[in-house]
Amino acid sequence: MLTRTMWQSIGKGLLLAATTMAAGTAWCADATSAGAVFVEPPTLISLGFEWPLRGDDNRNATASIEYRKRGETAWRQGPALLRIGGERINENALQYVTSHMFAGSLFDLEPGTAYDVHLVMADVDGLAGQAEQQLVASTRAEPVPAAGGKVYHVYPADYKGEKLQPAFSNLLAAYYTGSSGSDNFNTYPPRVRPGDTILMHAGVYKDNRYAYQGGFGTISSGTYFLTQSGTYESPIVIKAAGDGEVVFDGDGAYNLFNVMAANYNYFEGLTFRNAELVFQAGVKNIAGSSGLTIKHSRFENVGRGIYTDWSGSRDYTITDNVLIGKFAPDHLMGFTGPVWEPYFGADGAPPLVSEYAIKVYGAGHVVAYNRIENFHDGVDVATYGNPDGTPAPLRERMPVSIDFYNNDISHMEDNCIEADGGAHNIRIFRNRCFNHGHRALSVQPMFGGPAYFIRNVVYHAPEGGAVKFTASSAGIVVYHNTFIAPVKPMLLAASNVHYRNNLILGQSGTAEIFAVETNTNYSSSDYNGFRPNAGGEFAFEWSTPPLSMMANFPGEAGSATEVAPLSTRAQSDLESKAREVRRYPDLASYSAGTGQDNHSVLVDFDTFVNVIPPGPDPRTLYKPQDFDFSLVAGSAAVDAGTALPGINDAMTGSAPDLGAYERGLAAPHYGPRN
Numbered sequence: 001m002l003t004r005t006m007w008q009s010i011g012k013g014l015l016l017a018a019t020t021m022a023a024g025t026a027w028c029a030d031a032t033s034a035g036a037v038f039v040e041p042p043t044l045i046s047l048g049f050e051w052p053l054r055g056d057d058n059r060n061a062t063a064s065i066e067y068r069k070r071g072e073t074a075w076r077q078g079p080a081l082l083r084i085g086g087e088r089i090n091e092n093a094l095q096y097v098t099s100h101m102f103a104g105s106l107f108d109l110e111p112g113t114a115y116d117v118h119l120v121m122a123d124v125d126g127l128a129g130q131a132e133q134q135l136v137a138s139t140r141a142e143p144v145p146a147a148g149g150k151v152y153h154v155y156p157a158d159y160k161g162e163k164l165q166p167a168f169s170n171l172l173a174a175y176y177t178g179s180s181g182s183d184n185f186n187t188y189p190p191r192v193r194p195g196d197t198i199l200m201h202a203g204v205y206k207d208n209r210y211a212y213q214g215g216f217g218t219i220s221s222g223t224y225f226l227t228q229s230g231t232y233e234s235p236i237v238i239k240a241a242g243d244g245e246v247v248f249d250g251d252g253a254y255n256l257f258n259v260m261a262a263n264y265n266y267f268e269g270l271t272f273r274n275a276e277l278v279f280q281a282g283v284k285n286i287a288g289s290s291g292l293t294i295k296h297s298r299f300e301n302v303g304r305g306i307y308t309d310w311s312g313s314r315d316y317t318i319t320d321n322v323l324i325g326k327f328a329p330d331h332l333m334g335f336t337g338p339v340w341e342p343y344f345g346a347d348g349a350p351p352l353v354s355e356y357a358i359k360v361y362g363a364g365h366v367v368a369y370n371r372i373e374n375f376h377d378g379v380d381v382a383t384y385g386n387p388d389g390t391p392a393p394l395r396e397r398m399p400v401s402i403d404f405y406n407n408d409i410s411h412m413e414d415n416c417i418e419a420d421g422g423a424h425n426i427r428i429f430r431n432r433c434f435n436h437g438h439r440a441l442s443v444q445p446m447f448g449g450p451a452y453f454i455r456n457v458v459y460h461a462p463e464g465g466a467v468k469f470t471a472s473s474a475g476i477v478v479y480h481n482t483f484i485a486p487v488k489p490m491l492l493a494a495s496n497v498h499y500r501n502n503l504i505l506g507q508s509g510t511a512e513i514f515a516v517e518t519n520t521n522y523s524s525s526d527y528n529g530f531r532p533n534a535g536g537e538f539a540f541e542w543s544t545p546p547l548s549m550m551a552n553f554p555g556e557a558g559s560a561t562e563v564a565p566l567s568t569r570a571q572s573d574l575e576s577k578a579r580e581v582r583r584y585p586d587l588a589s590y591s592a593g594t595g596q597d598n599h600s601v602l603v604d605f606d607t608f609v610n611v612i613p614p615g616p617d618p619r620t621l622y623k624p625q626d627f628d629f630s631l632v633a634g635s636a637a638v639d640a641g642t643a644l645p646g647i648n649d650a651m652t653g654s655a656p657d658l659g660a661y662e663r664g665l666a667a668p669h670y671g672p673r674n
Contacts, residue, residue: 031126032056037119040401040425041314041364042139044111048401048425051081051102051119053129059083059522061123063102065646070114070136078106078646081119082450087474087495087520089445094472096386098448099393103424103475105401105452107646112141140364143266143293143317146234149195153241156203170205170216171224171238174198179217181208190227195234200270202244206251222253222275230264232291232315240269250275260310264291276303282310282361284384290314290362296674299323305357309382311397313362318370320672325354325375327413331619332460334437335376335413339463339618350413356380361421363400371408371671378409378433380418387423387447399447400424408671410434411621415468416458418442419451424475429454430660432670435621436461439468440485449475449496454647455660455668457629459611461485462618466504469494471519478502479647482629482659484611486513493517493543493579499525501641501648503603503659507613511536517543517579525596527642529603529658530587538583540590545578599642603658607635624670631663638663 035052042048051063063081068074085100102121109115114136121131152174153167172179175198176188192198207216218224230236240246248270250256256275259265260282272278278299282288288310298321299305305323308316327333327350334340335349344350357372361382372378381402388397399422409416409431416433419426420442426449433440433456440461443451451473458466458481466483469476474495482503497518506513513532516525521544532539584590591598605611609628614620631637641648641656648656652664661667 029055029125030058030060030123031128032061032121032123034121034127034129034131036130037133037135038395039135039137042137043364043366043401043403044139044142044317045107045109046401046403046425046427047106047109047115047117047137047139049081049104049117049119050400050424051121053085053100053102053121056083056100056123056125058125060125061121061127063104063119063121065104065106065117065119067106067115067117069110070116075118076646076649079104079644082475082477082496082498084448084450084475084496087448089447089472089474091445091470091472094386094445096390096447098474103448103450105425105427105450107427107429107454109139111139114138140315143235143291145197145237145239145266146195149193149197149234152191152196152198153201154198155201156205159201159203170207171198171200172217175226175228175238180213181211181215181217181219182213185217185219192228192236194230194236194264197237197239199239199241200246201241202246204247204249206249209251209253218253221255222250223255223258225258226265227261229262230266230291232264235264235266235291235293236262237266237268238270239267242269245271247271247273249273250278255280259289259292260287261289263289265289266293267297268293268295269297271298271300272302273300274302277307278302278304279306281306281316282308282313284309284311284361284382286310288313288362291316293317294321296320296672297322299357301326303354304359307356307359309359309361309384311362311384311388311399313360314364316360316365316367318358318365318367320674321370322672323357323370323372323375325357325373327354327374327376327411329374329411330621332411332435332437332621333413333619334463337438337463340437343619352376360402361399363398363402365402367404367407369406369669369671369673373411375412376414377418378412378416379404379407380415381420381422381426383418383420383444385421393423398423399426402426404428405430406668406670407431408624410624413437415442416440418444419446420444422451423447424449426451427454428452428456430668430670431456432624433458434460434624437463437618439464440466442468443473443476443494444468444470445472446475450477451475453478453481455480457482457660459484459624459627460614460620460622462614464488469497479644480641480656480658480660482661484613486515488512488515489517489541489543493519495520495523497523499528500644501527501656501658503529503607503637505531505603505605505613506533511538512541513539515541517541519545519579521545521547526599527640527658528597528600529607529637529640530600531602531604532586538585540584540587541582542590542594542596543579543581546580601636601640601658603636607631607637629659630661630667631657631659633663
């Protein structure tokens with residue numbers, strides 16, 4: 001089995017091959033030349049791939065992928081890779097043209113497991129280069145404490161019983177060779193080494209940070225600065241000892257834990273409260289950490305939970321936590337828009353007391369099985385800006401291969417989940433999103449994609465609907481979601497967007513149920529279920545550049561450098577003034593007029609076991625346990641989907657069902673597993 005270091009060396013070799021290909025002469029033709037596949041940093045259950053190409057100006061090439069665990073003989077087909085490239089990202093400071101490649105992911109693999117992967121590119125117009133490749137890729141293992149390290153015990157200052165040794169009175173005294181509330185606070189070298197464990201015993205740890213010589217050593221800021229690094233195999237562990245609740249009380253500090261200089265630190269079973277930002281793990285263009293693990297912990301009365309926007313951050317594992325923000329728990333309140341303005345006070349929108357629960361940037365991160373409530377945003381990719389090095393982005397600093405899954409997110413004043421700022425293989429799947437003041441799922445921007453939205457449930461997003469896909473986004477894949485909210489455009493048009501097997505049911509007060517604005521005529525939609533609202537001027541919209549326009553612009557967007565900007569003509573053709581607005585009153589006329597959704601069907605709320613539309617007051621909070629999104633027998637949504645290999649292989653009928661739940665299979669588990 002290849003080691004992690006060996007895989008890093010292989011990745012560098014693949015990058016060199018791709019760069020060498022890109023530096024050659026321009027290739028502008030319908031035929032395709034395939035480069036070397038790049039394997040992105042893995043997550044626990046997913047693998048992401050990028051396959052550079054030249055040519056394919058008519059965009060009819062395809063790329064398939066199959067895989068098997070090492071040692072097995074039977075291959076399994078994975079999802080087709082998405083063709084991307086030439087799409088322009090243009091918003092404020094964002095100026096970017098996506099590189100030409102196929103990109104895509106394998107889902108629901110086993111952690112810490114090696115897989116054989118076989119990829120094949122095809123093009124009827126001709127194919128050159130490395131059109132068939134086989135490689136080995138491994139998911140990363142679940143982080144766990146290492147065996148054999150030293151164990152240190154921390155007890156609260158007022159503890160009176162017998163203590164296991166070696167024992168300390170605060171975390172910094174155990175982590176370092178001492179702690180002090182005086183000028184000497186910063187003089188102690190680290191005690192802990194990779195593989196060591198600090199066991200925190202039950203009690204409340206609240207530093208008196210303003211008391212000279214009387215505190216733990218957080219010195220006025222109230223921040224635990226942790227600077228010692230573990231390793232991938234041997235993290236430095238700080239966890240509850242198991243004898244009762246362990247509480248770190250920030251006492252109003254801005255930042256409670258700063259781990260920007262500490263790689264592979266591991267926290268488990270702890271409670272954090274009363275801080276504006278609990279974990280500061282990275283800052284753009286300054287510094288940041290890798291390998292941060294936070295499990296089975298609780299965050300209370302916090303402004304922000306966990307944050308990095310350093311592009312070098314890698315391999316975070318944030319699972320099975322509960323994060324509770326400071327917004328009022330008894331009603332929903334948005335921040336902008338006509339839905340919310342009637343409810344604003346004399347001073348306008350409410351203050352932003354809890355901005356987000358989790359925000360990450362970099363590669364290889366996992367945010368899964370968390371319960372999140374009472375924030376502005378739930379889980380985000382950081383809206384970082386152009387990837388580092390643009391217009392020649394740095395491979396090792398790209399925001400790729402990030403997983404958000406099985407999270408239970410409710411009562412967000414803005415968005416449930418934001419993929420904003422990602423580049424390739426951002427995977428958002430099996431999340432439950434209830435009560436969101438604005439559009440629940442956001443992509444603003446996306447630098448090529450794919451950004452996957454698969455089997456998510458959205459209920460009650462009164463301002464704008466289920467999604468926010470904007471003109472600064474390209475490469476969005478929307479499969480098997482259940483949206484009890486419309487899909488409506490915002491801020492002009494996204495590019496390269498694809499809908500399959502979704503259920504989209506409107507709610508009163510919204511005219512359109514499904515409105516797509518896209519800058520690319522290769523965006524697509526089919527095999528969905530819709531419930532239009534009655535009485536609107538139109539129910540469907542499909543606004544794109546004139547259908548007579550080519551999908552790409554030969555000689556302008558197909559250059560081998562992959563980073564040269566489109567010509568002025570091509571850019572202007574992709575902007576909003578080039579789109580034709582097409583609106584239709586019903587599904588039949590929409591399908592006939594656009595060629596989209598020819599296999600889609602009409603549904604109503606009786607397709608579910610127990611789902612009703614949200615009521616008229618947008619401030620109402622709905623409880624997920626009061627609903628059942630399972631499909632009833634005989635519903636128009638049953639067996640109405642299309643096969644998507646690697647996505648819906650577990651179908652129970654003659655074809656996949658529409659929406660997030662397959663009839664006859666158990667519903668996903670949302671939130672912490674303990």
